[in-house]
Amino acid sequence: MNVATKTYKPINFAEKLSLFSDQWQPRVLAELNDYQFKIVRIEGDFIWHDHKDTDEAFIVIEGTLRIDFRDGSVTLGPGEMYVVPKGVEHKPYAEHEVKMLLIEPRGTLNTGHEGGERTAQNDRWI
Amino acid sequence: MNVATKTYKPINFAEKLSLFSDQWQPRVLAELNDYQFKIVRIEGDFIWHDHKDTDEAFIVIEGTLRIDFRDGSVTLGPGEMYVVPKGVEHKPYAEHEVKMLLIEPRGTLNTGHEGGERTAQNDRWI
Numbered sequence: 001m002n003v004a005t006k007t008y009k010p011i012n013f014a015e016k017l018s019l020f021s022d023q024w025q026p027r028v029l030a031e032l033n034d035y036q037f038k039i040v041r042i043e044g045d046f047i048w049h050d051h052k053d054t055d056e057a058f059i060v061i062e063g064t065l066r067i068d069f070r071d072g073s074v075t076l077g078p079g080e081m082y083v084v085p086k087g088v089e090h091k092p093y094a095e096h097e098v099k100m101l102l103i104e105p106r107g108t109l110n111t112g113h114e115g116g117e118r119t120a121q122n123d124r125w126i
Numbered sequence: 127m128n129v130a131t132k133t134y135k136p137i138n139f140a141e142k143l144s145l146f147s148d149q150w151q152p153r154v155l156a157e158l159n160d161y162q163f164k165i166v167r168i169e170g171d172f173i174w175h176d177h178k179d180t181d182e183a184f185i186v187i188e189g190t191l192r193i194d195f196r197d198g199s200v201t202l203g204p205g206e207m208y209v210v211p212k213g214v215e216h217k218p219y220a221e222h223e224v225k226m227l228l229i230e231p232r233g234t235l236n237t238g239h240e241g242g243e244r245t246a247q248n249d250r251w252i
Contacts, residue, residue, distance in 0.1 A: 012206050031181070031209065032181045032230075033180055057158045080138050081139070
Protein backbone atom coordinates (compact mmCIF):
# COMPACT_ATOMS: atom_id res chain seq x y z
CA MET A 1 0.00 0.00 0.00
CA ASN A 2 1.35 3.35 -1.03
CA VAL A 3 0.79 5.84 1.77
CA ALA A 4 1.64 9.41 0.76
CA THR A 5 2.11 11.42 3.89
CA LYS A 6 4.30 14.45 3.36
CA THR A 7 2.73 17.84 2.82
CA TYR A 8 5.11 20.07 0.92
CA LYS A 9 4.80 23.82 1.24
CA PRO A 10 4.31 26.08 -1.77
CA ILE A 11 6.01 29.46 -2.02
CA ASN A 12 3.45 32.18 -1.34
CA PHE A 13 4.42 35.55 -2.82
CA ALA A 14 2.34 37.67 -0.40
CA GLU A 15 3.72 35.80 2.59
CA LYS A 16 7.30 36.26 1.43
CA LEU A 17 6.69 39.96 0.72
CA SER A 18 5.37 40.42 4.26
CA LEU A 19 8.80 39.46 5.60
CA PHE A 20 10.60 42.56 4.38
CA SER A 21 9.84 46.15 3.47
CA ASP A 22 13.07 47.56 2.02
CA GLN A 23 13.05 48.48 -1.64
CA TRP A 24 15.42 47.56 -4.47
CA GLN A 25 16.71 44.55 -2.49
CA PRO A 26 15.71 41.37 -4.33
CA ARG A 27 15.24 38.20 -2.31
CA VAL A 28 15.65 34.76 -3.85
CA LEU A 29 12.57 32.54 -3.48
CA ALA A 30 13.52 29.50 -5.49
CA GLU A 31 15.89 28.05 -8.03
CA LEU A 32 15.04 26.36 -11.30
CA ASN A 33 18.23 24.66 -12.45
CA ASP A 34 20.68 27.60 -12.55
CA TYR A 35 17.96 30.24 -12.68
CA GLN A 36 16.52 32.11 -9.72
CA PHE A 37 13.08 33.48 -8.90
CA LYS A 38 13.46 36.69 -6.94
CA ILE A 39 10.88 38.91 -5.29
CA VAL A 40 11.43 42.63 -4.91
CA ARG A 41 9.75 45.89 -3.94
CA ILE A 42 10.70 48.94 -5.97
CA GLU A 43 9.62 52.57 -6.02
CA GLY A 44 11.00 55.55 -7.88
CA ASP A 45 13.73 55.54 -10.47
CA PHE A 46 16.54 53.08 -11.05
CA ILE A 47 19.69 53.51 -13.15
CA TRP A 48 20.18 52.72 -16.82
CA HIS A 49 21.82 49.33 -17.19
CA ASP A 50 21.81 46.20 -19.26
CA HIS A 51 22.70 42.56 -18.83
CA LYS A 52 25.26 41.59 -21.45
CA ASP A 53 24.82 37.84 -21.07
CA THR A 54 21.16 37.25 -20.29
CA ASP A 55 17.55 38.15 -20.84
CA GLU A 56 15.61 39.20 -17.74
CA ALA A 57 11.95 38.42 -16.98
CA PHE A 58 9.66 40.72 -14.96
CA ILE A 59 6.25 39.62 -13.60
CA VAL A 60 4.24 42.25 -11.71
CA ILE A 61 2.37 41.10 -8.61
CA GLU A 62 1.06 44.45 -7.37
CA GLY A 63 1.32 48.00 -8.65
CA THR A 64 2.36 49.47 -11.98
CA LEU A 65 5.87 49.10 -13.36
CA ARG A 66 7.26 51.08 -16.24
CA ILE A 67 10.42 49.88 -17.92
CA ASP A 68 12.05 52.60 -19.97
CA PHE A 69 14.15 51.77 -23.01
CA ARG A 70 16.27 54.17 -25.04
CA ASP A 71 13.55 54.18 -27.72
CA GLY A 72 10.36 53.81 -25.69
CA SER A 73 8.83 51.98 -22.75
CA VAL A 74 6.57 49.17 -21.59
CA THR A 75 4.07 49.47 -18.72
CA LEU A 76 3.05 46.38 -16.75
CA GLY A 77 0.30 45.85 -14.20
CA PRO A 78 -0.54 42.82 -12.03
CA GLY A 79 -0.77 39.62 -14.07
CA GLU A 80 1.53 40.95 -16.75
CA MET A 81 5.08 40.07 -17.71
CA TYR A 82 7.85 41.25 -19.98
CA VAL A 83 11.21 39.84 -20.99
CA VAL A 84 13.97 42.40 -21.52
CA PRO A 85 16.38 40.94 -24.09
CA LYS A 86 20.04 40.69 -23.20
CA GLY A 87 22.10 43.73 -24.05
CA VAL A 88 19.10 46.07 -24.14
CA GLU A 89 19.51 49.11 -21.90
CA HIS A 90 16.59 49.57 -19.56
CA LYS A 91 15.55 51.53 -16.49
CA PRO A 92 12.72 50.33 -14.24
CA TYR A 93 10.49 53.04 -12.78
CA ALA A 94 7.55 52.93 -10.38
CA GLU A 95 5.58 56.00 -9.32
CA HIS A 96 4.18 54.03 -6.38
CA GLU A 97 5.64 50.88 -4.86
CA VAL A 98 5.59 47.83 -7.11
CA LYS A 99 5.92 44.25 -5.94
CA MET A 100 7.27 41.96 -8.59
CA LEU A 101 9.08 38.78 -9.54
CA LEU A 102 12.35 38.65 -11.44
CA ILE A 103 13.53 35.51 -13.17
CA GLU A 104 17.14 35.43 -14.30
CA PRO A 105 20.27 33.27 -14.06
CA ARG A 106 21.87 32.84 -10.65
CA GLY A 107 24.53 35.52 -10.24
CA THR A 108 22.77 38.24 -12.22
CA LEU A 109 23.31 41.63 -10.55
CA ASN A 110 20.46 44.12 -10.40
CA THR A 111 22.64 46.82 -11.94
CA GLY A 112 24.03 44.58 -14.68
CA HIS A 113 27.56 45.71 -15.59
CA GLU A 114 27.05 49.24 -14.28
CA GLY A 115 27.91 48.57 -10.64
CA GLY A 116 27.70 51.51 -8.23
CA GLU A 117 25.80 52.27 -5.07
CA ARG A 118 22.48 50.88 -6.33
CA THR A 119 23.94 47.38 -6.63
CA ALA A 120 22.04 45.11 -4.24
CA GLN A 121 23.34 42.15 -2.33
CA ASN A 122 23.14 39.13 -4.62
CA ASP A 123 21.87 35.65 -3.82
CA ARG A 124 20.02 36.80 -0.70
CA TRP A 125 17.38 34.20 0.15
CA ILE A 126 14.11 34.54 1.97
CA MET B 127 17.07 65.51 -27.77
CA ASN B 128 16.21 61.96 -26.85
CA VAL B 129 12.63 61.26 -27.90
CA ALA B 130 11.35 57.89 -26.70
CA THR B 131 8.35 57.00 -28.78
CA LYS B 132 7.74 53.26 -28.93
CA THR B 133 5.17 51.69 -26.63
CA TYR B 134 6.01 48.06 -26.11
CA LYS B 135 3.26 45.63 -25.13
CA PRO B 136 3.44 43.51 -21.99
CA ILE B 137 2.21 39.91 -21.94
CA ASN B 138 -1.13 39.79 -20.15
CA PHE B 139 -1.93 36.35 -18.74
CA ALA B 140 -5.74 36.81 -18.68
CA GLU B 141 -5.75 38.09 -22.25
CA LYS B 142 -3.68 35.13 -23.45
CA LEU B 143 -5.89 32.68 -21.55
CA SER B 144 -8.97 34.13 -23.24
CA LEU B 145 -7.61 33.00 -26.60
CA PHE B 146 -8.01 29.28 -25.97
CA SER B 147 -10.11 26.94 -23.86
CA ASP B 148 -8.63 23.47 -24.39
CA GLN B 149 -6.98 21.84 -21.41
CA TRP B 150 -3.55 20.23 -21.02
CA GLN B 151 -2.26 22.08 -24.10
CA PRO B 152 0.45 24.51 -22.98
CA ARG B 153 1.02 27.66 -25.04
CA VAL B 154 4.36 29.44 -25.08
CA LEU B 155 4.14 33.10 -24.06
CA ALA B 156 7.76 34.15 -23.97
CA GLU B 157 11.35 32.98 -23.95
CA LEU B 158 14.05 33.86 -21.45
CA ASN B 159 17.31 32.73 -23.05
CA ASP B 160 16.60 29.01 -23.69
CA TYR B 161 13.75 28.83 -21.19
CA GLN B 162 10.07 29.19 -21.99
CA PHE B 163 7.11 30.65 -20.11
CA LYS B 164 4.00 28.63 -20.93
CA ILE B 165 0.39 29.14 -19.96
CA VAL B 166 -1.97 26.20 -19.59
CA ARG B 167 -5.43 25.20 -18.38
CA ILE B 168 -5.69 21.85 -16.65
CA GLU B 169 -8.50 19.92 -14.97
CA GLY B 170 -8.62 16.39 -13.61
CA ASP B 171 -5.75 13.95 -13.39
CA PHE B 172 -2.53 13.76 -15.35
CA ILE B 173 -0.07 10.86 -15.60
CA TRP B 174 2.91 10.14 -13.40
CA HIS B 175 6.08 11.40 -15.05
CA ASP B 176 9.36 13.11 -14.36
CA HIS B 177 11.82 15.27 -16.22
CA LYS B 178 15.24 13.64 -16.11
CA ASP B 179 17.18 16.72 -17.14
CA THR B 180 15.41 19.68 -15.63
CA ASP B 181 13.52 21.20 -12.75
CA GLU B 182 10.05 22.54 -13.58
CA ALA B 183 8.39 25.63 -12.09
CA PHE B 184 4.62 26.00 -11.56
CA ILE B 185 2.93 29.33 -10.77
CA VAL B 186 -0.85 29.24 -10.22
CA ILE B 187 -2.86 32.11 -11.68
CA GLU B 188 -6.38 30.89 -10.89
CA GLY B 189 -7.77 27.81 -9.15
CA THR B 190 -6.18 25.19 -6.91
CA LEU B 191 -3.46 22.85 -8.14
CA ARG B 192 -2.32 19.75 -6.33
CA ILE B 193 0.93 18.12 -7.37
CA ASP B 194 1.20 14.57 -6.11
CA PHE B 195 4.56 13.01 -5.36
CA ARG B 196 5.25 9.39 -4.50
CA ASP B 197 5.64 10.39 -0.85
CA GLY B 198 3.18 13.27 -0.50
CA SER B 199 1.83 16.34 -2.24
CA VAL B 200 1.87 20.12 -2.46
CA THR B 201 -1.23 22.28 -2.97
CA LEU B 202 -0.96 25.69 -4.64
CA GLY B 203 -3.45 28.52 -4.99
CA PRO B 204 -3.21 31.83 -6.89
CA GLY B 205 -0.01 33.71 -6.11
CA GLU B 206 1.84 30.56 -5.18
CA MET B 207 4.63 28.67 -6.89
CA TYR B 208 6.54 25.43 -6.58
CA VAL B 209 9.61 24.01 -8.29
CA VAL B 210 9.57 20.26 -8.90
CA PRO B 211 13.19 19.07 -8.88
CA LYS B 212 14.49 17.14 -11.85
CA GLY B 213 14.00 13.41 -11.67
CA VAL B 214 11.18 13.64 -9.12
CA GLU B 215 8.06 11.79 -10.20
CA HIS B 216 4.97 13.97 -10.03
CA LYS B 217 1.36 14.04 -11.13
CA PRO B 218 -0.56 17.32 -11.38
CA TYR B 219 -4.22 17.20 -10.36
CA ALA B 220 -6.99 19.81 -10.37
CA GLU B 221 -10.50 19.14 -9.13
CA HIS B 222 -11.68 22.26 -10.95
CA GLU B 223 -9.95 24.00 -13.81
CA VAL B 224 -6.63 25.61 -12.94
CA LYS B 225 -4.91 28.28 -14.99
CA MET B 226 -1.19 28.36 -14.47
CA LEU B 227 2.26 29.21 -15.74
CA LEU B 228 5.02 26.71 -16.39
CA ILE B 229 8.64 27.75 -16.67
CA GLU B 230 11.05 25.20 -18.09
CA PRO B 231 13.72 24.81 -20.77
CA ARG B 232 12.63 25.01 -24.39
CA GLY B 233 11.88 21.48 -25.62
CA THR B 234 10.56 20.12 -22.32
CA LEU B 235 7.60 17.79 -22.97
CA ASN B 236 4.60 17.86 -20.65
CA THR B 237 4.84 14.10 -20.13
CA GLY B 238 8.60 14.08 -19.56
CA HIS B 239 10.04 10.78 -20.74
CA GLU B 240 6.75 8.92 -20.46
CA GLY B 241 5.34 9.85 -23.85
CA GLY B 242 1.88 8.49 -24.74
CA GLU B 243 -1.43 10.02 -25.69
CA ARG B 244 -1.28 12.80 -23.10
CA THR B 245 1.80 14.30 -24.72
CA ALA B 246 0.91 17.80 -25.93
CA GLN B 247 2.24 19.60 -28.96
CA ASN B 248 5.49 21.28 -27.95
CA ASP B 249 6.64 24.82 -28.70
CA ARG B 250 3.12 26.02 -29.56
CA TRP B 251 3.06 29.81 -29.27
CA ILE B 252 0.20 32.15 -28.52
